[in-house]
Amino acid sequence: MSDDSPSRYDRLRHHETPGPRNSLWHWPETRHPLRVVLNFLVVWVARYSPSLKLKNWLLRRLGADIGEGVAFGLTATPDVFWPNLITIGDDAIVGYDATILCHEYLQDELRTGEVVVGERAMIGAGAVVLPGVHVGADAQVAANSLVTEDVPPGATVAGVPAEVVDAEG
Numbered sequence: 749m750s751d752d753s754p755s756r757y758d759r760l761r762h763h764e765t766p767g768p769r770n771s772l773w774h775w776p777e778t779r780h781p782l783r784v785v786l787n788f789l790v791v792w793v794a795r796y797s798p799s800l801k802l803k804n805w806l807l808r809r810l811g812a813d814i815g816e817g818v819a820f821g822l823t824a825t826p827d828v829f830w831p832n833l834i835t836i837g838d839d840a841i842v843g844y845d846a847t848i849l850c851h852e853y854l855q856d857e858l859r860t861g862e863v864v865v866g867e868r869a870m871i872g873a874g875a876v877v878l879p880g881v882h883v884g885a886d887a888q889v890a891a892n893s894l895v896t897e898d899v900p901p902g903a904t905v906a907g908v909p910a911e912v913v914d915a916e917g
Contacts, residue, residue: 756880756897760861765853772853779829787828795823807831815840821873827851830860837867837885844873852879866901875910 763778765771775784787810794806803820811832818836820826821844826834833850842848842865852859861880865871869883872891883889884901893910904914 753882753898756861756878756882759880760852760859763858763860765856765858770853770855771858774858775829775853778858784829787831791826791828791831794820795825798822807834812836815867818842821846824848824871827863827879833860833862833879834865835862836865837869839868840865841870843871843875843891846871846873846875846877848877850879869899 765774765778767774790806790810794803797803800819804814804818807814807826812826813835815836815838817839819841821842823845824842825847827848827850830850834848836842848863850860850863859879863877863879864882866883866885866887868885869887871877871883871889872893874892875889875895877883877895881895881898883895883899884903886902887899888904889895889899889910890904890906893906894908895905896909899905900915902916903912905911906913
């Protein structure tokens with residue numbers, strides 16, 4: 749967000765997953781299967797619930813830090829493996845079918861990172877936010893964008909990958 753803050757890549761934790769196949773084959777070694785099943789069921793209910801209060805309550809039970817007045821749109825999907833790495837500031841909006849990922853399974857490693865969405869920030873419908881990204885307060889992410897880097901406070905980003913289109917908001 750500021751020029752001296754670490755990049756998303758610098759904030760990611762790297763977990764080696766040596767073996768004959770890609771890292772996704774090792775998911776049961778990286779996260780307990782029962783935890784993933786529980787997370788999946790709770791996230792599924794939250795995705796389809798029309799109640800914003802219920803969504804926030806459920807996500808908090810999974811360890812996500814959800815501020816007051818946060819609104820998750822229908823089918824918005826928080827990370828199923830590590831929802832506890834999500835922080836969303838007061839009055840932020842995560843739009844319809846948006847996805848917040850806190851993990852990346854790659855060929856030889858798993859990367860995890862906290863996603864922080866600032867107060868009154870807006871994540872547009874269908875957008876994807878990658879692990880380690882920080883979205884500043886009052887920032888806007890356009891619909892269907894892929895957020896691979898931090899979004900400065902008050903900025904508007906759009907595209908794949910998302911780029912700043914308006915620095916003032």
